[in-house]
């Protein structure tokens with residue numbers, strides 16, 4: 001099967017079907033009206049990560065990240081504790097589901113470029129372009145296979161953890177991009193955290209990031225945190241996150257390490 005088969009994927013119910021001229025990316029199963037053009041995830045790469053997950057050692061919590069942000073953490077220690085406990089439970093669920101990995105790891109990814117054309121990417125546009133240019137230079141030296149493997153790792157694990165969220169009462173899978181009004185662009189834009197952490201009436205956006213072996217390093221962490229802070233601010237617009245909290249889950253599948261924390265604007269002083 002080729003990567004592009006003219007398929008769509010419904011974010012609401014995961015249904016995949018072919019795009020016909022008249023269906024306008026409307027889901028044939030649940031009638032959701034904002035489906036994405038689907039891209040088939042390379043089967044070899046998918047197998048590679050499933051096999052890793054099946055055969056490698058148990059996941060372990062990594063304290064280094066928590067030590068790093070120790071003096072810039074949130075006031076509400078109980079909330080942070082609860083989040084860490086819940087994330088540990090998520091990784092435990094991953095380990096308990098070793099026989100279900102075929103169902104857990106997604107077969108399709110969303111193709112944003114094909115869905116929206118080369119659309120403006122909002123606040124991130126300039127940075128992203130620069131980043132893409134830099135990235136292109138860098139990946140030229142890598143083999144195509146490794147490049148594919150690396151770029152799909154995040155999509156596969158993110159998809160798997162999204163599904164695991166449904167099995168945990170404090171996490172909520174975010175299926176549909178959230179619309180908000182961007183004052184600078186004077187237009188409506190969308191953002192989509194990976195999932196919500198719901199605790200004590202507070203709804204916190206969570207960013208999930210995977211890292212290459214040996215790359216769970218301070219500067220990479222901080223990059224992930226910046227993105228998460230934007231979501232903390234955006235989600236506070238809806239009144240369920242007055243303290244503008246945001247959370248991150250960081251992991252390295254090959255090293256079997258994960259870490260996490262809830263942060264607020266204090267983290268910017270790090």
Ligand SMILES: [Zn+2]
Pocket residue numbers: 010011012013014015027028029030031032
């Ligand atoms: Zn659907």
